[in-house]
Amino acid sequence: MPGLKFFRSILAGALAAVGLALAPAPAQAADNPMPPLPGASSITAAEQYNILHLYYTGPKVRLTFDDCATQARLTAMVNWLKAYNVQAVFFFTGQCMLAHPTYTSQLVQAGQLMANHSYDHGDYSRMTAARIIDEVRRFGSVIPSTTPKLCRPPYGAGAFSVGVYNALARAGCRPAFWTVDTRDWDGSSAATIIGRVKYGDATTPRVYPGGVILLHGTGPHTLEALPGIRQALIDRGYATFHIR
Ligand SMILES: [Zn+2]
Numbered sequence: 001m002p003g004l005k006f007f008r009s010i011l012a013g014a015l016a017a018v019g020l021a022l023a024p025a026p027a028q029a030a031d032n033p034m035p036p037l038p039g040a041s042s043i044t045a046a047e048q049y050n051i052l053h054l055y056y057t058g059p060k061v062r063l064t065f066d067d068c069a070t071q072a073r074l075t076a077m078v079n080w081l082k083a084y085n086v087q088a089v090f091f092f093t094g095q096c097m098l099a100h101p102t103y104t105s106q107l108v109q110a111g112q113l114m115a116n117h118s119y120d121h122g123d124y125s126r127m128t129a130a131r132i133i134d135e136v137r138r139f140g141s142v143i144p145s146t147t148p149k150l151c152r153p154p155y156g157a158g159a160f161s162v163g164v165y166n167a168l169a170r171a172g173c174r175p176a177f178w179t180v181d182t183r184d185w186d187g188s189s190a191a192t193i194i195g196r197v198k199y200g201d202a203t204t205p206r207v208y209p210g211g212v213i214l215l216h217g218t219g220p221h222t223l224e225a226l227p228g229i230r231q232a233l234i235d236r237g238y239a240t241f242h243i244r
Contacts (some may be wrong), residue, residue: 060239060240064091065090066214066216073223074217078112086240087112115150115152116139116140116152119139151176176212180196184222193219194225
């Protein structure tokens, strides 16, 4: 597989194309590239780091689960997380939480965190600032917010811009991305998902201390991949957040 320097040079090139410099990485991850944020052309490097790492600068790795999940799958995920004392962030949509009114109490009781992934998975980059703010407020009436309120725009970095950033800030949100895109939603096998976390691939850097792993409650093999993801972090000597 290509070396990390290769990834870094590719990412530096992509960032240069949109007028950005690669943001400084923490000392323990100096050989790891950070994914670019296309369109974020006037957000400081430090703020880009915050967006990618959920406003956290320590060494723990965060698991995040997007969109929604069936009751059976959510219960299995929560049970697994509790068994290993792992605290994840669930970025489920407002529609998902309305359709499953017990999810909020289930996640709270399990010591998990919840954050905003829009009301109905709309593309913020196609909305006015007023509409984005309205989306966030509608969602806020559906589930409680974590502090600080993290908002992960649907469709990822491709749907991100300075305008979206500013609208989310006006809505009281801190935009929240990730460092490892497992692409678990596309039917990838558990082994492939685990490999992307541990080694990265042509699309995503591997996990590093302080990194954020993007997973989906709807991923067909996501649940199956969790033990291997945990083992990959152990093999690299990394820790996750613990339920307090
Ligand atoms: Zn999503």
